[in-house]
Amino acid sequence: ETGVTQTPRHLVMGMTNKKSLKCEQHLGHNAMYWYKQSAKKPLELMFVYNFKEQTENNSVPSRFSPECPNSSHLFLHLHTLQPEDSALYLCASSQTREGRHTQYFGPGTRLTVL
Amino acid sequence: LAKTTQPISMDSYEGQEVNITCSHNNIATNDYITWYQQFPSQGPRFIIQGYKTKVTNEVASLFIPADRKSSTLSLPRVSLSDTAVYYCLVGDGYNKLIFGAGTRLAVHP
Numbered sequence: 001e002t003g004v005t006q007t008p009r010h011l012v013m014g015m016t017n018k019k020s021l022k023c024e025q026h027l028g029h030n031a032m033y034w035y036k037q038s039a040k041k042p043l044e045l046m047f048v049y050n051f052k053e054q055t056e057n058n059s060v061p062s063r064f065s066p067e068c069p070n071s072s073h074l075f076l077h078l079h080t081l082q083p084e085d086s087a088l089y090l091c092a093s094s095q096t097r098e099g100r101h102t103q104y105f106g107p108g109t110r111l112t113v114l
Numbered sequence: 115l116a117k118t119t120q121p122i123s124m125d126s127y128e129g130q131e132v133n134i135t136c137s138h139n140n141i142a143t144n145d146y147i148t149w150y151q152q153f154p155s156q157g158p159r160f161i162i163q164g165y166k167t168k169v170t171n172e173v174a175s176l177f178i179p180a181d182r183k184s185s186t187l188s189l190p191r192v193s194l195s196d197t198a199v200y201y202c203l204v205g206d207g208y209n210k211l212i213f214g215a216g217t218r219l220a221v222h223p
Binding site for chain 2: 107
């Protein structure tokens with residue numbers, strides 16, 4: 001499935017580094033999401049964007065900074081991360097219609113913070 | 115937000131039918147029920163979605179009783195490749211989809 005793509009697929013960074021994760025959706029959806037999934041834990045919703053406007057910030061530390069320049073692209077800027085931030089970061093998109101929506105997920109970026 | 119409860123894990127054998135039941139006692143009138151499948155180190159994949167009665171697609175069926183307080187995902191004739199975590203979610207169609215721990219299905223030869 002190539003509806004939602006994420007780059008890079010794997011990232012190793014030191015705690016002083018600055019990096020960015022990129023997500024692109026080719027489905028014409030109006031909403032995009034960032035999730036974090038730590039080992040053997042449920043997905044945690046981080047940020048939600050609707051029509052490029054952030055509508056949800058789930059108490060995420062400021063070392064994670066999202067950016068949504070348009071409805072097809074979503075970035076997650078990372079700086080001064082901690083080892084406990086190591087996780088699988090998933091991007092998703094959806095199109096709300098008639099009170100229901102289905103989220104389509106990308107393959108994720110496996111992040112390791114040393 | 116309607117909370118969902120699913121079994122933590124299930125075991126099955128190849129060729130069997132698997133039924134995973136999800137409880138959502140506080141489901142709201144506008145909520146739909148959606149099931150996702152997730153393999154290790156991959157993003158969840160949409161399986162099926164429904165509002166009431168029965169929905170069937172090429173991979174699964176979803177049974178929803180009249181009171182909508184539960185739902186059952188039915189996987190016919192599972193194979194080893196169906197080993198995954200299955201999530202049940204309810205939502206009114208906007209923003210908040212809260213993923214629980216899901217059900218870890220193990221299919222054995």
